[in-house]
Amino acid sequence: MFFNKLKENLKKTKESLDIKMSNIFSNKKDIEEVIDEIEETLILSDVGFETSTKICNNLRKDLKKQLEKDEKAIKTLLRKEMTDILMAEEIDKVDSIELNQKQVILVVGVNGVGKTTSIGKLTKLYTKAGKKVLLAAADTFRAGAIEQLEVWAQRNNVDIVTGKEMQDPASVIFDATKKFSESGTYDVLICDTAGRLHNKKNLMDELEKMKKIIDKNIGEDIHKETIMVLDATTGQNGAIQAKLFTEKTDVSGIFLTKLDSTAKGGVVFSIVDELKIPVKYIGVGEQIDDIEKFDAKAFVEAII
Ligand SMILES: Nc1nc2c(ncn2[C@@H]2O[C@H](COP(=O)(O)OP(=O)(O)O)[C@@H](O)[C@H]2O)c(=O)[nH]1
Numbered sequence: 001m002f003f004n005k006l007k008e009n010l011k012k013t014k015e016s017l018d019i020k021m022s023n024i025f026s027n028k029k030d031i032e033e034v035i036d037e038i039e040e041t042l043i044l045s046d047v048g049f050e051t052s053t054k055i056c057n058n059l060r061k062d063l064k065k066q067l068e069k070d071e072k073a074i075k076t077l078l079r080k081e082m083t084d085i086l087m088a089e090e091i092d093k094v095d096s097i098e099l100n101q102k103q104v105i106l107v108v109g110v111n112g113v114g115k116t117t118s119i120g121k122l123t124k125l126y127t128k129a130g131k132k133v134l135l136a137a138a139d140t141f142r143a144g145a146i147e148q149l150e151v152w153a154q155r156n157n158v159d160i161v162t163g164k165e166m167q168d169p170a171s172v173i174f175d176a177t178k179k180f181s182e183s184g185t186y187d188v189l190i191c192d193t194a195g196r197l198h199n200k201k202n203l204m205d206e207l208e209k210m211k212k213i214i215d216k217n218i219g220e221d222i223h224k225e226t227i228m229v230l231d232a233t234t235g236q237n238g239a240i241q242a243k244l245f246t247e248k249t250d251v252s253g254i255f256l257t258k259l260d261s262t263a264k265g266g267v268v269f270s271i272v273d274e275l276k277i278p279v280k281y282i283g284v285g286e287q288i289d290d291i292e293k294f295d296a297k298a299f300v301e302a303i304i
């Protein structure tokens with residue numbers, strides 16, 4: 001059931017990858033040629049050059065040790081190598097949502113990637129797990145951004161700290177962290193942020209300031225995370241954008257959005273392989289329940 005839903009959501013990526021793969025196998029060629037074509041297919045499906053090469057080099061090694069070299073055997077090994085890439089960056093042993101500890105989550109990423117929507121979805125997951133969530137609307141730069149988060153707060157029936165439009169976003173984080181620690185009744189604080197990319201330096205400085213305030217106002221006993229939201233439809237460009245954030249901020253996990261509307265889902269592999277950050281969640285639609293905890297094995301099996 002869950003698995004079929006994931007397959008359906010990743011249909012575009014599956015079509016792009018799986019059909020091309022089937023074509024490779026349908027024209028009988030020698031094994032080297034097959035692997036070369038697999039490599040090419042992976043690159044064309046946004047897996048990225050380096051990561052595709054790595055997967056195929058490993059595949060060659062695997063095949064040397066193995067007698068059967070038919071389509072089924074090759075595909076099984078390919079799936080294993082692709083899963084290994086995704087599992088190389090281990091997600092915390094205990095899922096954040098199940099974590100029996102208070103936590104503060106800073107959500108970062110450029111404009112339009114889906115930060116606010118993803119916060120709405122995460123709030124539902126945490127609420128469903130019995131946690132009391134507080135939201136902070138620290139994207140004060142974009143008209144309507146505060147109201148947008150307010151709508152998600154209402155949908156989830158949770159409290160929210162807001163400021164005025166154009167107010168210093170760090171002051172919203174200040175108020176929210178104060179409320180979180182003074183009230184003592186909240187389990188999770190999720191902070192929305194602005195993502196203006198036309199001014200990289202300012203954006204990074206702002207994020208740094210927010211992190212400092214969180215560290216100052218929130219005790220060490222509280223679990224802290226920075227989730228970077230990336231838009232899968234931007235493929236390799238998004239992966240490059242992401243580097244910018246990881247250079248300056250300590251990103252603990254990735255929320256990859258819009259996998260329902262792209263054939264570029266292959267980008268997951270290069271993101272994990274090159275950024276060395278685990279993907280924690282994926283977004284598969286615009287609605288509140290269109291979220292999945294990332295499962296490397298299920299993901300690979302849904303696309304190939
Ligand atoms: N198809 C699809 N659309 C999404 C997903 N996540 C967000 N969106 C849409 O992307 C657009 C930008 O989202 P928003 O949350 O405002 O992005 P933000 O600027 O980063 O806060 C909105 O139209 C969302 O509905 C997703 O997983 N799938």
Ligand SMILES: [Mg+2]
Nearest residue numbers: 115116139145
């Ligand atoms: Mg937003």
